[in-house]
Amino acid sequence: MNLATDKMVPLVMALSVALLALTACNGNGNAVATAPAPRKQVLSMPAQVGQLAFFDKNLSSGRNMSCASCHDPQYAYGPPNSISVQLGSDIKQTGARAVPSLRYKESTPPFSEDAPNPDGVTSNSPGGGFMWDGRGTTTMAAQAALPLLNPVEMNNSSKEAVVKAVQNGAYAGLFKQTFGANVFDNTDAAFDALGTAIQALETEDLSFHPYSSKYDLYVFNKIGGVLTPAERRGEVLFHSTGVTNCSGCHYTGANFNGNSGLMTDFTYQALGAPRNDRSIPNNPDPIPANDDPAYFDMGLCGPFRTDYMPAPGKAHPYCGMFKVPVLRNAATRGAFFHNGVLHSLEQVVNFYNTRDTNPEYWYPSHGDGTGKPQANPVWALQPTAVPGATVDKYNDLPPVQQGNVDEEMPMGTGEGGEKTLASGTKPRAPGATPVMTPQQIADLVCFLGTLSDGYQPSSAPSASGRCVK
Numbered sequence: 001m002n003l004a005t006d007k008m009v010p011l012v013m014a015l016s017v018a019l020l021a022l023t024a025c026n027g028n029g030n031a032v033a034t035a036p037a038p039r040k041q042v043l044s045m046p047a048q049v050g051q052l053a054f055f056d057k058n059l060s061s062g063r064n065m066s067c068a069s070c071h072d073p074q075y076a077y078g079p080p081n082s083i084s085v086q087l088g089s090d091i092k093q094t095g096a097r098a099v100p101s102l103r104y105k106e107s108t109p110p111f112s113e114d115a116p117n118p119d120g121v122t123s124n125s126p127g128g129g130f131m132w133d134g135r136g137t138t139t140m141a142a143q144a145a146l147p148l149l150n151p152v153e154m155n156n157s158s159k160e161a162v163v164k165a166v167q168n169g170a171y172a173g174l175f176k177q178t179f180g181a182n183v184f185d186n187t188d189a190a191f192d193a194l195g196t197a198i199q200a201l202e203t204e205d206l207s208f209h210p211y212s213s214k215y216d217l218y219v220f221n222k223i224g225g226v227l228t229p230a231e232r233r234g235e236v237l238f239h240s241t242g243v244t245n246c247s248g249c250h251y252t253g254a255n256f257n258g259n260s261g262l263m264t265d266f267t268y269q270a271l272g273a274p275r276n277d278r279s280i281p282n283n284p285d286p287i288p289a290n291d292d293p294a295y296f297d298m299g300l301c302g303p304f305r306t307d308y309m310p311a312p313g314k315a316h317p318y319c320g321m322f323k324v325p326v327l328r329n330a331a332t333r334g335a336f337f338h339n340g341v342l343h344s345l346e347q348v349v350n351f352y353n354t355r356d357t358n359p360e361y362w363y364p365s366h367g368d369g370t371g372k373p374q375a376n377p378v379w380a381l382q383p384t385a386v387p388g389a390t391v392d393k394y395n396d397l398p399p400v401q402q403g404n405v406d407e408e409m410p411m412g413t414g415e416g417g418e419k420t421l422a423s424g425t426k427p428r429a430p431g432a433t434p435v436m437t438p439q440q441i442a443d444l445v446c447f448l449g450t451l452s453d454g455y456q457p458s459s460a461p462s463a464s465g466r467c468v469k
């Protein structure tokens with residue numbers, strides 16, 4: 001990890017704002033407990049408009065949903081519940097993807113098929129852009145049009161309907177003052193101005209990038225001892241190329257705008273997440289679109305983006321790829337991966353650990369096994385499995401696209417692999433010992449917990465709790 005670069009200066013400045021309210025450290029490195037004074041931030045006029053728009057339910061067809069309904073500031077601008085995919089404004093239709101947090105999006109470069117990797121080593125690949133599939137290709141301003149007009153989100157029939165709602169709303173005056181007295185005369189210009197306003201909010205407002213986690217205090221302020229032994233072990237594991245390789249994709253170094261520790265390299269990867277459908281027993285919220293066995297959400301190659309769609313029956317190297325998410329505030333989420341199929345961090349880390357050694361934990365199997373069904377661990381998606389049954393591995397991708405799934409992730413070095421990958425490592429065969437121990441999984445989850453914003457340092461660290469020792 002090389003964080004000591006001059007690119008960090010803007011971050012350090014942002015942090016010093018965040019830390020302004022903290023008094024000096026006491027002698028042994030623990031920050032003294034002083035409640036930070038509430039920060040008063042002066043937003044530009046476009047950002048003030050953006051703030052009113054972000055919380056404005058009139059911008060949805062049913063007047064029942066604002067951006068904040070799905071991107072809730074109390075939940076790091078992510079979803080306020082653990083439902084896999086949220087209901088849209090018309091209440092009848094659900095979306096097909098989990099709601100991402102809107103924090104730390106200001107560093108996202110535009111989508112490019114040939115994007116440089118921020119680590120400066122990995123070769124260029126598809127990277128950048130907004131949405132799980134990068135189809136919000138350019139700016140957050142242009143991106144705002146997507147939810148406003150999406151039938152499964154805010155469900156407006158036209159730009160005109162949105163502009164009318166602003167024009168008839170409480171902040172029409174401020175909108176005109178900001179974007180010109182005649183701004184409502186031209187629907188396209190007014191709609192674009194609304195996008196500009198929301199982007200101004202998302203980039204300016206410190207609550208969209210507070211850098212106020214325990215991890216920030218630890219890494220950037222170099223306060224030794226702020227991480228507990230369990231969190232520190234988790235951090236080391238997160239960076240270990242031999243064991244987890246987490247930071248190989250969830251990159252922690254300086255990003256393109258100089259900020260560090262976002263935990264993404266903005267690339268697209270295929271992990272083979274299980275299909276979120278009724279093949280999972282007791283599934284609380286299967287994705288309705290998945291009732292159609294011919295429907296597949298393949299990320300970069302469709303169906304929501306259409307520029308990399310595969311020819312019928314042919315493989316395309318991008319099918320199954322989704323954006324590497326920012327892991328900050330992941331611990332405050334209740335639905336993980338693009339289809340929200342997993343519901344806890346423990347489950348996510350166990351998925352990485354056992355996808356290849358025990359696929360029967362995650363994917364449905366055919367009934368050709370022998371003997372009685374055996375109980376799977378509590379965190380598995382499939383509660384039981386019949387020994388010897390054929391597992392429908394990677395069941396959320398058509399068979400012809402399954403070769404894209406990353407077999408090196410996160411640890412192809414385990415024993416028992418039947419073939420050697422280009423890098424010289426081996427995928428782990430079914431039945432091999434998973435590479436991480438339960439203790440290591442617990443430590444990783446503890447480390448991920450340090451990435452949540454709003455950490456309040458205390459002079460007396462608590463003496464109990466699962467992440468202490």
Ligand code: HEC
Pocket residue numbers: 054065066067068069070071086087088089095097098099100101102105129130131132133136140143144147148152153154198304
């Ligand atoms: C019904 C829930 C819902 C509402 C309302 C909603 N969004 Fe979203 N938002 C989503 C989902 C789901 C995604 C991911 C969609 C995808 O990847 O296809 C998303 C993605 C995004 C992204 C991209 C984030 C990333 O990680 O690339 C931005 C930015 C965003 N929304 C902003 C907004 C704004 C601004 C509004 C209000 C104008 C809004 N959203 C309203 C559900 C919602």
Ligand code: HEC
Pocket residue numbers: 238244245246247248249250268269270271272273322323324325326327330333335336337338339345348349352406409410444
């Ligand atoms: C090969 C690249 C790669 C590696 C290595 C990797 N990840 Fe991921 N991670 C991803 C991608 C891509 C997704 C999203 C997958 C999807 O939605 O289908 C993801 C999703 C996640 C999520 C869910 C976040 C959310 O908001 O839904 C967590 C948590 C996570 N990874 C943690 C880890 C940990 C811990 C490790 C190491 C054990 C790790 N990852 C290794 C690429 C990677």
